[in-house]
Amino acid sequence: MLNSSILRQFSRLSLCSMTKTPVNSRNIATTNALQFKITDQLWAEPMKKKKKIDPAIIKAREDRRRKKLEKQIRRLEKNAQQLKPIDEMEVPLHLLDNMDKRKRPQLQLSTEVLEARALLQKEWTRYKRDEYVAHVAQIDRIMAAQRRALDRLYEESEDLYNEAVMPDLQLVPFSTSGPVATPPIKGYDTPDGEYIDISKKWDN
Numbered sequence: 531m532l533n534s535s536i537l538r539q540f541s542r543l544s545l546c547s548m549t550k551t552p553v554n555s556r557n558i559a560t561t562n563a564l565q566f567k568i569t570d571q572l573w574a575e576p577m578k579k580k581k582k583i584d585p586a587i588i589k590a591r592e593d594r595r596r597k598k599l600e601k602q603i604r605r606l607e608k609n610a611q612q613l614k615p616i617d618e619m620e621v622p623l624h625l626l627d628n629m630d631k632r633k634r635p636q637l638q639l640s641t642e643v644l645e646a647r648a649l650l651q652k653e654w655t656r657y658k659r660d661e662y663v664a665h666v667a668q669i670d671r672i673m674a675a676q677r678r679a680l681d682r683l684y685e686e687s688e689d690l691y692n693e694a695v696m697p698d699l700q701l702v703p704f705s706t707s708g709p710v711a712t713p714p715i716k717g718y719d720t721p722d723g724e725y726i727d728i729s730k731k732w733d734n
Contacts, residue, residue: 614732 625632684691 617730 680691680694683694
């Protein structure tokens with residue numbers, strides 16, 4: 531009985547090994563799985579014959595590659611201290627093209643006009659200097675008079691002097707209130723906000 535079951539299993543295995551089934555095919559059977567499969571035959575491709583290259587050609591290729599790398603290194607070293615361009619500060623190209631048309635010709639002034647302008651500039655400078663000196667002198671006089679008045683007040687009454695030197699908070703009255711046009715909404719969850727970063731990046 532045991533030998534007949536072994537023979538039956540062996541014949542089933544030999545039949546399965548003789549028939550090659552595709553990988554994607556599915557067989558429907560009522561018997562137990564045999565757990566034996568045959569993979570596809572993978573034939574190796576013959577190796578390509580290597581072409582013999584002249585050593586001079588190989589050396590020339592390496593020299594060209596080395597020169598190209600050296601050129602890139604020199605360009606990077608040259609532009610190492612170059613600042614990144616700012617789009618807002620760059621002049622548009624159409625304005626650069628029309629620069630000659632927009633440029634005003636330089637006026638040729640006579641000697642008399644140049645001397646008159648120089649004298650006017652000097653006179654204006656003297657006027658502003660005298661105005662500044664007079665302003666500073668007036669401030670000095672006011673501060674000196676205030677200092678003398680406080681000294682006399684201190685001699686009369688120390689309490690009045692202390693009240694005089696105290697800052698007057700009501701000199702410039704200021705009052706404020708919150709915004710009334712858009713009152714706050716109770717229970718409103720303020721969103722964080724979203725933005726898209728469009729800043730350009732430059733690689734040195």
